[in-house]
Amino acid sequence: MIIVGELINSTRKAIAKAIEEKDKAYLQDLTRQQAEAGAHYIDVNGASGGDELENVKWLVELIQEVIDVPLCIDSPNPQALKVGLELCSKKPMINSISAEPERWELVLPLVEQYKSKVIILCMDDKGMPESIEDRFESLIS
Template sequence: MLIIGEKINSTRKSIDRAVRAKDVEVIQEEAKKQIEAGAHMLDVNCGTLDAQDEPATMEWLVRTVQEAAGVPLCIDSPNHKALAAGLSVHRGKAMINSISGETERFANVLPLVKQYGASVVALCMDDRGIPASMGQALEVGTKLVNRLLDAGVPVEDIYFDPLVRSVATNPETVLETLQLMEEMSARFSGLHFVSGLSNVSFGLPERRHLNRAYVVLSMASGLDAVIVDPLDSTLMALAYATEALLNKDRFCMQYIRSYQQGKLKG
């Protein structure tokens, strides 16, 4: 399971203040804590800034985080100019968050994926928005992945996001998301699956329980990357345990290492 730390995001007030003040210490401390907790990659987002200021700030943010963390980053913005700025200074193989089937977004982001050899989060949506049904989602997802493959993007660099919605208002969303991942996996061998957790529990109390359960269920249907708070020790422990139970951690070696490192206390 690829753990992508979500906490360096300017929608969080403390990060927004730190980004605007160019507070290196706060940003780097947040990065280090996520790596120590088990993150393999860090998402970086400064999208609360004005569009004209975001590219230069993203460049600063990427440099600042990589100086402290030394891991690849998931560069997160709907602004292709900000993505380009971050990619231009990134060390190693980055992930772009994200591309979709939307005409303008696809046209703006695809050249960056190819120029920098980045992996990419592929959102299951097009110019019509998020699909309203399982059948439409399969159609949109299949078309999007095929377009990326036809453009020369290796399947192993594509991280398909099925865009789960809130179970509070869409009771069938999780079951449909699991089915979508299974169908897409059957169509595209080697395709990765990624998900954020904020949507599935939106509007409900004690959201962490729903988020954790969603990760476990989704891993059984193919989820192999997640954008998450790695400081949630219970969620991390469940992820290690689920990998062992699904035979993705042969002889439970990662689970045992995690125990030895004190990461199963959740």
């Protein structure tokens, strides 16, 4: 099992505030806690509020100052993914990629270029399927 520390996610109010206020110490402490708790990857999501590309760049740099754990770049924006992936010092992972064909067309070149692992959401352009069978089908169709 691979454990991803998901606390550095700007959809969380405290994280969005810390990013907005550039509270490096708070974010680095939270990063250390996740690594010390056994996370194999640290998720980085700077998508909410402000300039996402700058947020991702800033977050990746400050996180890598304090841990030696690979990062999991989490964004619906392929440009933000690229910014984060370029800065990763260890082999990264891309988080939350849906099975929508147009998403794959944008993200697959990044997966290939950075040889990253991927977390795929079992949903397609119709949304989240109700049954397990339909979720599986969304991935293979």
